Amino acid sequence: MKTRTKVLVATALAIPLALGAGAGAYASHYQDRALPRTYVGDLDVSGLTRAEVAEAIRERAAETTIEVKGPTGSKKASLADVGYTIDIDATVDQVLSSHDLGSYARAPFNDRTITTVATQDEQALSTFVSGLVQEDVAVAKDATVVLAKDKQTFRVKPATTGRAADPSPVDQAADAAASSLTSGSATVRITTAKPKISTADAKAAADRANAIVAQPVTVTEGTRTFTATTEQKASWISLDQTLSPRFDQTKIATWVTTSANVSPIDGARDVTSTGKVLKVVTEARDGVSVTNADALAKDIAEDLGADHASAVTAQVKATPAKWTERKLAPGAEKLAYPAVDGEKWIDVNLSAHTMSAYVGGKRVYGPIAMVHGAPATPSDIGTFRIFMKNPKMTMRGSNADGSDYETPDVPWSSFYNGGEALHGAYWRSTWGYAASHGCINLPISVAKWVYDFAPIGTPVVVHN
Numbered sequence: 001m002k003t004r005t006k007v008l009v010a011t012a013l014a015i016p017l018a019l020g021a022g023a024g025a026y027a028s029h030y031q032d033r034a035l036p037r038t039y040v041g042d043l044d045v046s047g048l049t050r051a052e053v054a055e056a057i058r059e060r061a062a063e064t065t066i067e068v069k070g071p072t073g074s075k076k077a078s079l080a081d082v083g084y085t086i087d088i089d090a091t092v093d094q095v096l097s098s099h100d101l102g103s104y105a106r107a108p109f110n111d112r113t114i115t116t117v118a119t120q121d122e123q124a125l126s127t128f129v130s131g132l133v134q135e136d137v138a139v140a141k142d143a144t145v146v147l148a149k150d151k152q153t154f155r156v157k158p159a160t161t162g163r164a165a166d167p168s169p170v171d172q173a174a175d176a177a178a179s180s181l182t183s184g185s186a187t188v189r190i191t192t193a194k195p196k197i198s199t200a201d202a203k204a205a206a207d208r209a210n211a212i213v214a215q216p217v218t219v220t221e222g223t224r225t226f227t228a229t230t231e232q233k234a235s236w237i238s239l240d241q242t243l244s245p246r247f248d249q250t251k252i253a254t255w256v257t258t259s260a261n262v263s264p265i266d267g268a269r270d271v272t273s274t275g276k277v278l279k280v281v282t283e284a285r286d287g288v289s290v291t292n293a294d295a296l297a298k299d300i301a302e303d304l305g306a307d308h309a310s311a312v313t314a315q316v317k318a319t320p321a322k323w324t325e326r327k328l329a330p331g332a333e334k335l336a337y338p339a340v341d342g343e344k345w346i347d348v349n350l351s352a353h354t355m356s357a358y359v360g361g362k363r364v365y366g367p368i369a370m371v372h373g374a375p376a377t378p379s380d381i382g383t384f385r386i387f388m389k390n391p392k393m394t395m396r397g398s399n400a401d402g403s404d405y406e407t408p409d410v411p412w413s414s415f416y417n418g419g420e421a422l423h424g425a426y427w428r429s430t431w432g433y434a435a436s437h438g439c440i441n442l443p444i445s446v447a448k449w450v451y452d453f454a455p456i457g458t459p460v461v462v463h464n
Contacts, residue, residue, distance in 0.1 A: 034095050039113045041180030045095060053092050057116070060181040061086045066173050067185040070132035070165065082174040083124030086181075090117035118178040125174070129167040132188050140164065140193035143202035145209065145239050152230040154209040154237075156202045164193035197243065205243035212237060212245060212304050219256055219296065221288070221314040226259035233304075247301035253293040256300075260314045262287040264321035270338045271325050278333050287319035329360030337383065337461045345459040346422065346450065348372070348440055350379060353432040355422070355440060357453055365449065369431035371441035376400035379438050379462055384416040386458045389451060395423075397437055405437070412447035416460040422450050 030036075034045045034053055043060050045053045066077050079086065094114045140162035148155045166189040173186035217228040232255055238246050267284025271277050290296075292315045303310035329341045337345050339360050347356045349367070356366030373379035377400055394408045397419065413423040422440045424447035431443065440462075442450065454460075 035112065037111045038095060039111065040091065040095065040116060041182055043181055050092055050096060053095050054088050057086065057088055057091055064177050064181050065183045066177055068170055069187045071190055077128060079174065079178055082128050082170055083121035084174050084178040085119050086178060087117040087119060115179045116181060125167055125171060129165045129170055129188060132165050140195045142195045142197035143199045145202050145206045145243060147234060152234050154206040156199060156206050158199040159195035159197060162193045163190050166191050201243060205239055209237055209245055212307065215304060215309045217300055217310045219260055219312055219314050221260045221316055228255060247304060249297040249301050252297035252300050256293045256296050256314065257290050260290045260316065264319045266322045266324060268324045271327055272333055273327060273330050284321035284323055286321050288316040289319050290314045291317050331361030335361060336463050337459055344454060345461065346454060348460065348462040350462065351464045355442065368446050371425065371428060371431055371433060371435050373438040374435050377437045379420060379440065380417055381462050384460045386414050386416045386454055386456055386460060388415040389413065411444055412451040414451055414454055423447050
């Protein structure tokens with residue numbers, strides 16, 4: 001803030017003024033006006049009211065410019081362009097501040113010059129002057145420290161010197177123009193600009209960051225030990241404007257929990273309708289979760305900031321696993337598939353050469369004699385699910401000897417295992433043996449019944 005209240009007064013004349021009735025009228029007239037011979041800079045505001053003085057200053061301030069000569073030519077700038085703002089009200093207060101008996105007496109014989117009250121935005125001035133530099137003139141660039149492509153080490157981008165415009169001539173001209181509301185001029189000088197952060201400073205910071213990354217960081221939990229990788233440690237570090245290392249404790253805490261936490265494995269088991277466990281499909285296993293990750297992150301950051309290794313111990317609590325139980329339909333525990341109440345499934349018995357359909361533990365169709373895979377092209381054993389259905393199609397494949405086959409118009413196919421399907425076989429008249437390429441061949445009416453009975457997802461159990 002530049003505030004000026006400079007009053008220039010010409011040589012005082014020792015002229016006595018007889019104050020009478022006329023003098024009272026004179027004083028009354030100028031009570032709320034600028035006294036005679038009052039100037040703001042070179043702007044004569046004599047006799048103007050407060051509002052008139054304010055408007056006159058405002059207009060003159062808008063007209064006041066600085067002709068700035070730069071390396072690429074001249075540019076005319078307003079006071080606002082170079083960051084100066086005239087405080088109109090404060091300046092008018094200065095104009096009307098000396099209204100005593102003596103000032104009334106001296107006013108007709110003495111010039112009174114007021115300097116404006118102005119504020120300056122130094123950043124605006126700097127921005128304006130910087131804009132005068134040619135675009136092809138390199139600006140100074142600070143050295144920086146960046147993470148290398150390997151994400152494990154820090155490297156330096158060197159500093160470069162440049163050229164910059166010296167703002168002081170413009171500042172001086174603008175200050176004078178704002179003070180007197182008189183346009184002026186200035187010539188900008190181009191100087192060599194040095195970076196604020198040198199290459200040597202950046203290298204020292206990079207060396208320290210790399211030394212920090214080289215320090216081992218371990219977390220122990222019970223018999224387990226976890227060691228941070230170089231890349232992980234490097235990701236925790238950033239450098240502030242002074243190139244001092246800063247540590248992201250959130251990232252460190254995330255690494256701690258990701259490393260030491262163990263997710264529970266929920267179990268799955270089949271139980272009878274009375275709750276008796278028949279089979280454990282998946283064994284349940286409790287997990288653990290770290291309870292002091294934030295505290296460990298703080299300790300690790302402090303250790304690394306002190307340039308030494310960090311070894312901390314995690315505290316954990318158990319995370320109980322859950323059990324998912326499938327309550328089997330009555331009687332299903334004795335069958336090839338542990339079905340629940342209302343669940344549809346298909347039983348394919350290779351030893352008996354039969355197919356049956358069930359709902360839960362109750363057989364609702366069959367057993368029906370069928371033809372399954374020949375010894376050279378056997379049907380796969382296992383539990384599968386129907387994934388595709390086709391009412392009529394041409395089937396193609398390879399025989400056991402490598403030759404190709406093609407069978408058109410195969411009806412009511414329900415595919416459950418790759419190319420293996422339950423389907424009708426119009427070319428067969430007898431059933432109950434092994435002769436197919438792996439599919440389960442059925443009488444056409446049976447295949448249609450299965451097609452209608454079993455939606456996509458229906459289990460198909462093939463067993464001996």
